[in-house]
Amino acid sequence: MDLVTxxxxxxxxxxxxxxxxxxxLSKFAWKPINNMISKRNQSIEDALNQAELAxxxxxxxxxxxxxxxAEARIERDKMIQEARAIKDQIVGQAKEEAKAEVDKIKxxxxxxxxxxxxxxxxxxxxxxxELSVLVAEKVIRKELKSGPEHEQLIDNLLKDVxxx
Amino acid sequence: xxxxxxLTVLCLSLLFSSTxxxxxxxxxxxxxxxxxxxxxxxxxxxxxxxxxxxxxxTNKSGEKVSVSIPLPVILIHNGQLDVFLSSEFEHGHxxxxxxxxxxxxxxxxxxxxxxxxxxxxEDKDGEHVVVNEKPLNFSITKNVFSMMIVAVLLxxxxxxxxxxxxxxxxxxxxxxxxxxxLILFVKDEIVYPNLGKKTDKFLxxxxxxxxxxxxxxxxxxxxxxxxxxxxxxxxxxxxxxxTFTFFAINLNGNKHYWKHTLWMPGVPVFVKPILxxxxxxxxxxxxxxxxxxxxxxxxxxxxxxxxxxxxIFIYESLVMSPVSVLFVLFMNCLEILVxxxxxxxxxxxxxxxxxxxxxxxx
Numbered sequence: 415m416d417l418v419t420x421x422x423x424x425x426x427x428x429x430x431x432x433x434x435x436x437x438x439l440s441k442f443a444w445k446p447i448n449n450m451i452s453k454r455n456q457s458i459e460d461a462l463n464q465a466e467l468a469x470x471x472x473x474x475x476x477x478x479x480x481x482x483x484a485e486a487r488i489e490r491d492k493m494i495q496e497a498r499a500i501k502d503q504i505v506g507q508a509k510e511e512a513k514a515e516v517d518k519i520k521x522x523x524x525x526x527x528x529x530x531x532x533x534x535x536x537x538x539x540x541x542x543x544e545l546s547v548l549v550a551e552k553v554i555r556k557e558l559k560s561g562p563e564h565e566q567l568i569d570n571l572l573k574d575v576x577x578x
Numbered sequence: 579x580x581x582x583x584x585l586t587v588l589c590l591s592l593l594f595s596s597t598x599x600x601x602x603x604x605x606x607x608x609x610x611x612x613x614x615x616x617x618x619x620x621x622x623x624x625x626x627x628x629x630x631x632x633x634x635x636t637n638k639s640g641e642k643v644s645v646s647i648p649l650p651v652i653l654i655h656n657g658q659l660d661v662f663l664s665s666e667f668e669h670g671h672x673x674x675x676x677x678x679x680x681x682x683x684x685x686x687x688x689x690x691x692x693x694x695x696x697x698x699x700e701d702k703d704g705e706h707v708v709v710n711e712k713p714l715n716f717s718i719t720k721n722v723f724s725m726m727i728v729a730v731l732l733x734x735x736x737x738x739x740x741x742x743x744x745x746x747x748x749x750x751x752x753x754x755x756x757x758x759x760l761i762l763f764v765k766d767e768i769v770y771p772n773l774g775k776k777t778d779k780f781l782x783x784x785x786x787x788x789x790x791x792x793x794x795x796x797x798x799x800x801x802x803x804x805x806x807x808x809x810x811x812x813x814x815x816x817x818x819x820x821t822f823t824f825f826a827i828n829l830n831g832n833k834h835y836w837k838h839t840l841w842m843p844g845v846p847v848f849v850k851p852i853l854x855x856x857x858x859x860x861x862x863x864x865x866x867x868x869x870x871x872x873x874x875x876x877x878x879x880x881x882x883x884x885x886x887x888x889x890i891f892i893y894e895s896l897v898m899s900p901v902s903v904l905f906v907l908f909m910n911c912l913e914i915l916v917x918x919x920x921x922x923x924x925x926x927x928x929x930x931x932x933x934x935x936x937x938x939x940x
Contacts, residue, residue: 417625417877420814423652423715424626427722428818435729435790436822440782443736447761448781450743 614891620884624808624877627686627720628664649723655679655713688715724807728793764788768926772933780932788925795917811876820865823928831935864931875920879913
């Protein structure tokens with residue numbers, strides 16, 4: 415029975431000690447500890463949120479980069495195409511010009527050749543004429559002297575003509 | 579392999595020490611031919627005392643010497659306040675006279691001595707009952723002193739933890755790292771589920787109750803000074819703690835709580851008074867249940883350990899000591915678990931009751 419009869423003195427002292435402990439620990443321990451833990455939790459949460467934001471920012475930047483890259487690729491393709499077109503155009507033009515030039519040169523060469531030929535033919539004709547006159551003159555002169563000897567002479571003359 | 583070796587050494591040393599104690603006590607028995615009374619020993623250990631008993635031995639000249647720390651005695655009787663050290667009683671062999679009052683120490687309780695300076699008994703239902711008057715006793719007893727040690731320990735530990743939080747809030751180290759999981763356990767697992775938004779208001783009270791009970795429980799398991807006081811196994815202590823919870827519940831109870839207690843809505847009018855009586859009884863039963871649960875669990879643990887140790891002295895046999903030591907070892911491990919468990923349950927139920935009283939209803 416003694417065991418389950420609370421003593422007044424112990425109740426008093428337990429009350430006093432616990433009340434002091436409650437006051438002192440609340441003020442000097444639990445409050446700062448709880449505040450610090452809450453603050454730390456807050457800072458961890460903030461850090462996590464910031465990391466999330468940074469990740470999203472990164473994602474956005476990444477997609478921007480992709481877009482810029484794609485645009486650049488299109489631009490490049492366009493430029494290459496244009497360059498190719500310009501090249502084709504230049505080459506075609508050059509070819510045409512060259513062809514025209516060649517034609518012109520050919521034509522003038524032909525004319526030149528034609529003119530030269532005509533001139534040569536003229537000269538040949540003149541020389542043949544002269545020779546003919548010369549041959550005729552010489553034949554005429556020999557005929558006046560002897561028969562077979564004339565033939566010999568003419569033959570020789572013809573030989574000369576051939577050489578010419 | 580090392581662990582097994584260590585364990586063996588530990589067991590052997592425990593065994594040896596207990597057998598030495600057994601042998602010594604046997605010697606004492608032979609000399610004084612005193613019968614070993616288990617009941618008296620256990621009751622002596624689990625009850626409060628006016629001095630902190632450390633050990634008894636018989637010196638060379640055959641005198642029985644008792645080593646203990648004397649504690650202050652504070653008594654009020656007939657408007658007279660008497661303060662003296664308990665060593666003046668010389669373990670109950672002497673009476674102490676202060677002014678008109680003569681005090682006598684009998685079974686660790688202080689009575690006023692009769693005219694002959696003795697204790698008077700009366701037989702009631704076949705039991706010896708002391709009929710002497712008792713003074714108002716506000717002494718610093720063993721339990722009070724033990725609580726003071728716990729209070730100082732708690733202040734030292736948690737103020738230093740608070741300081742290290744100020745210095746280094748991010749990465750807990752040392753004592754701070756050891757205590758933080760316990761603090762967070764109380765906060766997140768016990769208090770928050772029951773109190774929600776009101777956690778911060780009641781957290782200091784519940785943390786104090788948790789660590790006060792835990793430290794007292796743990797100190798009670800240590801078999802020698804500064805431990806071994808059965809503080810949380812004393813009904814006066816648990817009653818006081820439960821009273822704090824009672825006030826925490828009823829001083830903070832909201833309109834809804836009082837309405838449900840005194841005039842239950844949603845039931846026929848003639849049932850309301852009956853329910854009010856039941857609810858008012860419940861108001862008292864809650865702290866009483868807390869009181870008895872903690873008291874009974876801790877006292878039971880102490881009784882079991884003491885009984886197991888006493889087996890050696892009952893059988894007066896060396897053979898018994900290893901059995902006894904193994905059982906006590908097991909019980910001590912169990913008691914460490916119980917120390918945490920009972921602190922947890924007391925705090926858990928306190929926060930549950932407070933939570934029920936302050937809960938918002940929409």
